[in-house]
Amino acid sequence: MTAWASYLEQAARQRREAHRWRARHIHHDNDVIDFASNDYLGLASDPRLAEAEAEGARRYGSGSRASHLVNGHLEIHEALEEALASLTGRPRALLFSTGYMANLGTLQALCGSDTYIFQDRLNHASLLDGASLSGARSRRFHHQDIDDLDRLLQRAPTDARKLIVSDGVFSMDGDQADITGLTTMASRHSAWLMIDDAHGLGVLGEHGSGCTGQRHGSEHVQVLVGTLGKALGTAGAFVAGDSNLIDHLIQFARPYIYTTAMPPGVAAATMEAIRICTQEPQRRKRLSHLTSEFRRQASDLGLCLLPSSTPIQPILLGDEARALRWGEWLAQAGIKVGVIRPPTVPKGESRLRITLSARHSDAQLDHLLSALAACLHKEAQ
Numbered sequence: 001m002t003a004w005a006s007y008l009e010q011a012a013r014q015r016r017e018a019h020r021w022r023a024r025h026i027h028h029d030n031d032v033i034d035f036a037s038n039d040y041l042g043l044a045s046d047p048r049l050a051e052a053e054a055e056g057a058r059r060y061g062s063g064s065r066a067s068h069l070v071n072g073h074l075e076i077h078e079a080l081e082e083a084l085a086s087l088t089g090r091p092r093a094l095l096f097s098t099g100y101m102a103n104l105g106t107l108q109a110l111c112g113s114d115t116y117i118f119q120d121r122l123n124h125a126s127l128l129d130g131a132s133l134s135g136a137r138s139r140r141f142h143h144q145d146i147d148d149l150d151r152l153l154q155r156a157p158t159d160a161r162k163l164i165v166s167d168g169v170f171s172m173d174g175d176q177a178d179i180t181g182l183t184t185m186a187s188r189h190s191a192w193l194m195i196d197d198a199h200g201l202g203v204l205g206e207h208g209s210g211c212t213g214q215r216h217g218s219e220h221v222q223v224l225v226g227t228l229g230k231a232l233g234t235a236g237a238f239v240a241g242d243s244n245l246i247d248h249l250i251q252f253a254r255p256y257i258y259t260t261a262m263p264p265g266v267a268a269a270t271m272e273a274i275r276i277c278t279q280e281p282q283r284r285k286r287l288s289h290l291t292s293e294f295r296r297q298a299s300d301l302g303l304c305l306l307p308s309s310t311p312i313q314p315i316l317l318g319d320e321a322r323a324l325r326w327g328e329w330l331a332q333a334g335i336k337v338g339v340i341r342p343p344t345v346p347k348g349e350s351r352l353r354i355t356l357s358a359r360h361s362d363a364q365l366d367h368l369l370s371a372l373a374a375c376l377h378k379e380a381q
């Protein structure tokens, strides 16, 4: 066998033996109840977004034809950047094609070998990858441990450029970063703070402005990243902040410069999503009702929940095989949840990742809870 064939075969075998093999399943809309998506406000299938997308495509074309700096920056992109800046209470915003690219581009443009990056251990993979790409010196502090962060910051040279980076809502745990604690650390050590609010935008704060809200403006959280493929139901991402930050990214962020601009229909649909997000606060109210109902009933069942008040509600199960088994039982009951295993989460912390959405009915929530009760029952036998 060639070296490549045996390399692939061995990697696949190790992954399967560890119960970590990842498989894709075709998602059909109607045959399962979806508790796995990040569509928190139920906007991904809203016909008003589809209509806005079609109208955007008719008006501007299906593709944007070029990168933003060449010829692809259209008035619908400009309008969306202004709407996102206003939603998050920042002077400016800059669109990226995906959240993964926004994080790579921002870290690569801001940081180099003379920079120190301090990340929460549970930050999203794109933030870790962005730090490697930048060539900066990276330090990781214990999850949500401000004292550990303080200790690490003290060890860095006082005159070095320092960037603290954290998820706003941790994607696999659902807990919220202590923004006030982080801003205190940042100002004590003259560092900048970057928050990736992929799961907070649209869900938290007044009008869905996110975890930083209007309270922590760009003077406290200098770099704010948001994604459009979660609560806003479309695709893409943005960075929001002061004008000099945005200008710097336009000049130096390679994942911004060397890629085709977002399709105009997607930008138009996102404009509509922002309108709905701000004008229909009842969606956030419904979501928070479902979240507290789920937590109350799941803890009555004796399930191991994590301290999360967001729509991300993990159930900790421990080993990979157990998480797979529960995922399979729920699938048989017509329910799709995320089965999250290492390396996405630490070893021994495999879990079901249940996500709630404003579109879930009371009956669907009841069905989920009885299926979870049935899992406990099967294990007890």
Ligand SMILES: *Cc1c(COP(=O)(O)O)cnc(C)c1O
Residues within 6 Å of the ligand: 097, 098, 099, 100, 101, 103, 124, 126, 167, 171, 196, 198, 199, 227, 228, 229, 235, 236, 237
């Ligand atoms: C989903 C996610 C991203 C990536 O965003 P995409 O637009 O899906 O590429 C980045 N950061 C966090 C915290 C996320 O949850």
